[in-house]
Amino acid sequence: MKPTEMFAQVGSVIASVMFAWAMFKQYCPYKLQEYIDKYSKRAFTFIYPYIQITFNEFTGDRFMRSEAYSAIENYLGSRSSTQAKRLKADVVKNNQSIVLSMDDYEEVDDEFQGVKLKWAAGKHISKTQTVSYYPVTDEKRYYRLTFHKRQRQLILGDYLNHVLKEGNEIKVRNRQRKLYTNSGSYWRHVVFQHPASFESLAMEAERKQEIMDDLLVFSTAEEFYARIGRAWKRGYLLFGPPGTGKSTMIAAMANLLNYDIYDLELTAVKDNTELRKLLIDTTSRSIIVIEDIDCSLDLTGQRRKKKEEGEGDEKDPKLKLPKEESETKQSQVTLSGILNFVDGLWSACKGERLVVFTTNFVEKLDPALIRKGRMDKHIELSYCSFEAFQILAKNYLKLESHHLFARIQELLGETKMTPAEVAEHLMPKTISGDATVCLESLIGGLEKAKEDAILKAEEEVKESARLKAEEEAKEKEKEKAKAEEEEKAKEKDSSKAAENAKNQVKENGFCDNGNAELISKEKK
Numbered sequence: 001m002k003p004t005e006m007f008a009q010v011g012s013v014i015a016s017v018m019f020a021w022a023m024f025k026q027y028c029p030y031k032l033q034e035y036i037d038k039y040s041k042r043a044f045t046f047i048y049p050y051i052q053i054t055f056n057e058f059t060g061d062r063f064m065r066s067e068a069y070s071a072i073e074n075y076l077g078s079r080s081s082t083q084a085k086r087l088k089a090d091v092v093k094n095n096q097s098i099v100l101s102m103d104d105y106e107e108v109d110d111e112f113q114g115v116k117l118k119w120a121a122g123k124h125i126s127k128t129q130t131v132s133y134y135p136v137t138d139e140k141r142y143y144r145l146t147f148h149k150r151q152r153q154l155i156l157g158d159y160l161n162h163v164l165k166e167g168n169e170i171k172v173r174n175r176q177r178k179l180y181t182n183s184g185s186y187w188r189h190v191v192f193q194h195p196a197s198f199e200s201l202a203m204e205a206e207r208k209q210e211i212m213d214d215l216l217v218f219s220t221a222e223e224f225y226a227r228i229g230r231a232w233k234r235g236y237l238l239f240g241p242p243g244t245g246k247s248t249m250i251a252a253m254a255n256l257l258n259y260d261i262y263d264l265e266l267t268a269v270k271d272n273t274e275l276r277k278l279l280i281d282t283t284s285r286s287i288i289v290i291e292d293i294d295c296s297l298d299l300t301g302q303r304r305k306k307k308e309e310g311e312g313d314e315k316d317p318k319l320k321l322p323k324e325e326s327e328t329k330q331s332q333v334t335l336s337g338i339l340n341f342v343d344g345l346w347s348a349c350k351g352e353r354l355v356v357f358t359t360n361f362v363e364k365l366d367p368a369l370i371r372k373g374r375m376d377k378h379i380e381l382s383y384c385s386f387e388a389f390q391i392l393a394k395n396y397l398k399l400e401s402h403h404l405f406a407r408i409q410e411l412l413g414e415t416k417m418t419p420a421e422v423a424e425h426l427m428p429k430t431i432s433g434d435a436t437v438c439l440e441s442l443i444g445g446l447e448k449a450k451e452d453a454i455l456k457a458e459e460e461v462k463e464s465a466r467l468k469a470e471e472e473a474k475e476k477e478k479e480k481a482k483a484e485e486e487e488k489a490k491e492k493d494s495s496k497a498a499e500n501a502k503n504q505v506k507e508n509g510f511c512d513n514g515n516a517e518l519i520s521k522e523k524k
């Protein structure tokens, strides 16, 4: 047969089949069509040994983007970039990195525990009947997973869990982290970009490592927390003088764990209900921070007010505010509200969360607020040690050693200076960035701090001696006044007795010996 004849015959066969199909569609009853369709599909699946699962991009009535779909998209990202020929690119992390995913109708292979699987990207296009100037097409994308029916158990269980978990982890790694703050009962956010890291944090290496280990163990301990029946959260109390790196450490924590930060301004929260709402609106993998908890609320004032009204709260917080601030404050948040926020039933609503309090005066805080279980780890950030200075010198001046280090070590052992102050001396002082100038400035600062401390100590000694002398003088004064009073009382008693004796003589015409003596004394 000639090729032209062959093509003609094939063409006529196709045309006949299409004609027959059109006739069938036209005249065959709808119900019968449905039956044929259904049974043909069943027959096909009987022979076809593969199973297909479709994950649609949008699910539900509210047109929410499916979390499973976006997890799969992230999971397939790295595989797509090596296998697919047509890719889609998305820019994330504030235009800093590109995430690739496969384009429509592309396919990629995957392997799990030696089992081969196939993922395909597709889309359903439905034409909408709306009258519009622009053509409207309703595209519904999906991912389709195909695998052999022998592997059903493995794929539906372990594999899909693995895909969702890894996909979500990639999503978290790629996301742009946020810094939230509360305005009324809502959170507002900005992009969180803080360069702080544990490497650059000036602190003793051993303590730093301990804190990092604690954080990393926490972030991977989901199963442990589930097993022991505790909510997956941990509290950190950072305390120390101003400028010792408390806020910097929070930023370093967020960068280490890749968490968002919720910076809670307690004074802007109206009441406990609003506080709870804010808590519910936070996401997991986040750090909730309350800075300067000791001066966030005047809970003492509120308690006193309540007691006056006859509904006293037993928990006696020691938190105080300067008077004028507390008088203008509107917040009705109570200590028990905060305790429940940190450790109540609602606090377990989202997992993987840190709660961090910072304070300059740990001794002012109520013990209930910082007990273990609420604030699990107490971290003291203190004045700059020589080890901490070395880290700052490395960060600021790129110096590992210098002949002035010995003098600085000596001075740091003798006087107190916060890392913030040390850092300020190490900031470049000249265009050339001469390190010696900075170190000399620091030595000058430390010497001055030492002198000031000595002067202050002397002042304090003088002041306490003065106070002691004043106290002693007051004491003496008191004793003198007391003696005088006693003398007066005695005199009063004796004149009263003489009066009595006189009256006796007048009334009875005689008196006893004692009274006679008194009368004669009085006469004299």
Ligand SMILES: Nc1ncnc2c1ncn2[C@@H]1O[C@H](COP(=O)(O)OP(=O)(O)OP(=O)(O)O)[C@@H](O)[C@H]1O
Binding pocket: 200, 201, 202, 203, 240, 241, 242, 243, 244, 245, 246, 247, 248, 249, 359, 360, 419, 420, 421, 423
């Ligand atoms: N331990 C530290 N390591 C590195 N830099 C530090 C350290 N402590 C303080 N600094 C520097 O000092 C500045 C102030 O530090 P930070 O705001 O963290 O102090 P703070 O303890 O939160 O103070 P405050 O109690 O007043 O809030 C920061 O900009 C940081 O660069």
Ligand SMILES: [Mg+2]
Binding pocket: 246, 247, 248, 291, 358
């Ligand atoms: Mg701070």
